[in-house]
Amino acid sequence: MEETVDIRGFYGESQLLYDSVLIEIVSRLNIIKKFKTLNNERDPIENVKTRIKSPASMVEKLRSKGLVPMAENIPGNVMDAAGARVICTYVDDVYEVAKILSAQQDIKVLEVKDYIKNPKPSGYRSYHMIVELPIYIGEECHRVPAEIQIRTLSMDFWASLEHQIRYKHDVPNQHIIASELRRCADEVASVEMNFLTIRDMINEIKNEKPNGGN
Numbered sequence: 015m016e017e018t019v020d021i022r023g024f025y026g027e028s029q030l031l032y033d034s035v036l037i038e039i040v041s042r043l044n045i046i047k048k049f050k051t052l053n054n055e056r057d058p059i060e061n062v063k064t065r066i067k068s069p070a071s072m073v074e075k076l077r078s079k080g081l082v083p084m085a086e087n088i089p090g091n092v093m094d095a096a097g098a099r100v101i102c103t104y105v106d107d108v109y110e111v112a113k114i115l116s117a118q119q120d121i122k123v124l125e126v127k128d129y130i131k132n133p134k135p136s137g138y139r140s141y142h143m144i145v146e147l148p149i150y151i152g153e154e155c156h157r158v159p160a161e162i163q164i165r166t167l168s169m170d171f172w173a174s175l176e177h178q179i180r181y182k183h184d185v186p187n188q189h190i191i192a193s194e195l196r197r198c199a200d201e202v203a204s205v206e207m208n209f210l211t212i213r214d215m216i217n218e219i220k221n222e223k224p225n226g227g228n
């Protein structure tokens with residue numbers, strides 16, 4: 015069972031920085047949505063969720079790195095204290111959103127893990143970016159890291175399902191469930207490629223002139 019530690023008590027002063035970096039990321043994503051809508055383009059973002067890593071999960075992560083589990087040991091060692099999850103409609107939207115964010119000059123991309131091109135052995139697919147943004151608290155500028163996970167609705171559905179057994183021990187038929195999940199992950203990937211083809215075919219029909227070709 016997760017230890018319950020008060021989030022503010024654990025993160026102390028850093029809480030404001032993590033809250034602020036998430037506000038900033040959500041704001042950038044909302045601007046992408048607005049821009050697309052105002053240009054009569056399809057909005058690639060379905061929804062955005064944010065979280066500050068739970069103190070229990072952070073304590074575990076620090077311990078696994080051989081560090082004393084205290085907030086002072088987070089900077090430079092754990093980059094996902096603040097996390098945003100961006101859910102997109104289609105697979106190519108994931109790359110479009112990642113490209114737009116990476117192009118913003120004050121966003122420094124520290125690391126990219128493309129688990130869509132290279133899925134995890136579990137079948138997990140998602141595009142992860144570790145970024146750093148400038149956060150102004152009063153007159154002082156802090157560079158604050160955050161993890162942005164970008165994936166499709168189907169990838170998110172799969173991850174939520176898999177998450178339910180991920181940290182459970184002594185689950186009956188666990189290997190069968192794991193192998194079924196891997197099979198579903200492959201099927202979902204294939205269906206998502208079909209969705210792209212169908213979407214492009216529909217777009218072609220929509221873009222055809224009424225008397226074009228006649």
Ligand code: 0O2
Pocket residue numbers: 067071094127134136137138142172173174176177180
């Ligand atoms: P939580 O509660 O989401 O914060 P690193 O961060 O690089 O030190 P790691 O694990 O190599 O460690 O990072 P990675 O692979 O980028 O994964 C980080 C996060 O991705 C995880 O966070 C999960 O949210 C998600 N994730 C990664 N692999 C899987 C998977 O197989 N299944 C599911 N459902 N999610 C996955 P945390 O830290 O585990 O927890």
